[in-house]
Amino acid sequence: MGLRELAVRWADALDGVVAPTRTRNQIEGLLAELADVLLAAVRGTIDGKVAKDAAAVLVAANYRDPIALSRSVQVICWDMVREICPTGTESEYGAVRERAIVVAADFAAGFTSALRSAVLAEQETTLAAALSAAQEAEVRRQLSEARFEAVFAGASVGIGTIDATGRVLDVNAALAEMLGQPASVMPGRSVAEILGPANIGDAYAEFERLLNGGADRFRLETDHLRPDGTIASIDLSMSAVRDSGGRVHFLIGIAVDVTERKKLADRLWHDANHDSLTGLPNRVLFFDRLANATPPVGLCYLDLDGFKEVNDVWGHTVGDRVLRDVAQRLRESVEPAGGLVARIGGDEFIVLVERCTGADQLALISGLLLDALAAPIQLAGRAVVVGASIGTVFVLGRPTAIDELMHAADTAMYRNKSAGARSARGPRGRD
Structure with missing residues (x-):
């Protein structure tokens, strides 16, 4: 190319x-x-x-x-x-x-x-411009109010002003849209009344600190429940504007709707921590969960038997479909029993069991895994059957030597594979 x-x-x-x-x-x-x-x-x-x-x-x-x-x-x-x-x-x-x-x-x-x-750089620039215009209004009211009004009305970010008693002076259209209320009904009402009980939290506590003189500014992200039941994620910055005597004259807030950004971040986190083929947790997420697991901890290390033949006979497209079906079956079989299924590579899967009660529970989960693979997988008229070999490990304390623990599970699995304790029934196709 x-x-x-x-x-x-x-x-x-x-x-x-x-x-x-x-x-x-x-x-x-x-x-x-x-x-x-x-x-x-x-x-x-x-x-x-x-x-x-x-x-x-x-x-x-x-x-x-x-x-x-x-x-x-x-x-x-x-x-x-x-x-x-x-x-x-x-x-x-x-x-x-x-x-x-x-x-x-x-x-x-x-x-x-x-x-x-x-x-955030754009938000900081807007906040600085709005604060500068608001402070200038005290000494050059006629000129600076016109400038502030232009920034206020036309800004794509939300801007609001609040008096020293906690009542809204004005909000622009962008902020009204974020809060899910008409801009015309907010002036004169208290912030607590506009937000409602569901939204009285960390942001409101910081707001009260500004009014009481305990802080000059704050910035945080908060989730706001709108009257229609939808939720907006808002990056909120608020500052106190003081008079010549140092008393709080009014507050000004800048709000940016970061709902889509948070959704994108969540999606990217999911993609980075889950296997793209099966949707199961990948190695990165599994090892993180294992390192922070609540003991006692049990592992079931599973390797498919006969999967290589599936790829050799019918190709990787069919092989991928088999892996997706296997992943779904494994998830449905053990998640109700408290297990976390992850794909750690190729045709290898692993189940993490937190607060594991011991060998009997691991034997039960191993049986559920094997039973889940017992029925043939129907693919375009073909009945594909794969088996599995499973090795289990149980530890009483929080895992510290992760590599040794994984090696022990891997060794147990290959020991069972070699012994033929529960070998694959072999793939087969039927048109």
């Missing part, structure tokens, strides 16, 4: 996402430079964390829509992998694919961080 063609494909994927000030040739040149760095990361010749810097460059070029991130991740995980392994072996392709997923996760993290920094 070549670097230039890869840049063109990437530019085509981003076409229409924003209206950048650069020409098409400039965009392709920029993407070619980024693609060169990301390809090196996917090949494993440089640290994959350079993907974070590459994402920041993309945000700086005004690609801020979540679609730009989604399409860029697809370029990394598909186009760049095909560029590196057009005809590679399965093991080579798998290694490159795994590195591409890690690079894509770092790219997503860098994109989120850069996007958040850009939004």
Whole structure:
């Protein structure tokens, strides 16, 4: 394909996402430079964390829509992998694919961080402008009030002013929309009355500190329940404007709706901590949960028997469908019993049991896992059957030597596989 063609494909994927000030040739040149760095990361010749810097460059070029991130991740995980392994072996392709997923996760993290920094910088600029105009109103009322009104009415962020008794002086349209109430009904009412009991929390406590003189400003993120039942996530900054005697004259607040940003961050966290094929927790999330598990702790290490033959006979597309079906069966069989199922690679799965009662419970869960795989998997007229070998480990205390614990579970599983304690029934197809 070549670097230039890869840049063109990437530019085509981003076409229409924003209206950048650069020409098409400039965009392709920029993407070619980024693609060169990301390809090196996917090949494993440089640290994959350079993907974070590459994402920041993309945000700086005004690609801020979540679609730009989604399409860029697809370029990394598909186009760049095909560029590196057009005809590679399965093991080579798998290694490159795994590195591409890690690079894509770092790219997503860098994109989120850069996007958040850009939004917060814009918010700080707006807050500084609004505060400057509000303070100037005391000495140059006629001129500065006109300036403040222009900022107030036209700002895309929410702005509100509150008097020293806690009653609303004015709000702009953006803030009224965030709160889910008409701007016309808020002036003259107390903040407590407007927010309602469901929203009296940390933000309101900080607001009272401002009125009482206990603080000059605060900033926090808060979830606001609107009257229609929807929830807005708001990044709120408030400052006290004092008179010449140091008394609180009024408060001014700047609010930014970060609901979509939080949804994007949650989605990116989920994608980075879950297996893209099966939707199960991946190695990263599993080891985090294991390190913080409540003891006693039990593990069931499961390796599919006969899965390689499924891939060899019917190909990877069928193999992927089998893995998805297996993952669903395992989840449904053990989650009601308190187990967390994760895919840690290939055809290997593991179940974490917190507050495990001992070997009897692990034997019960192992039986549930094996029973879940007993029925054939029906795929386009074929009946595919896979079995499994399972090794279990039980520890009384909080896991500390994670590697040793995993090695013990892996060893137990292979011991059972070798002994043929519960071997696979072997894959078979029926048209």
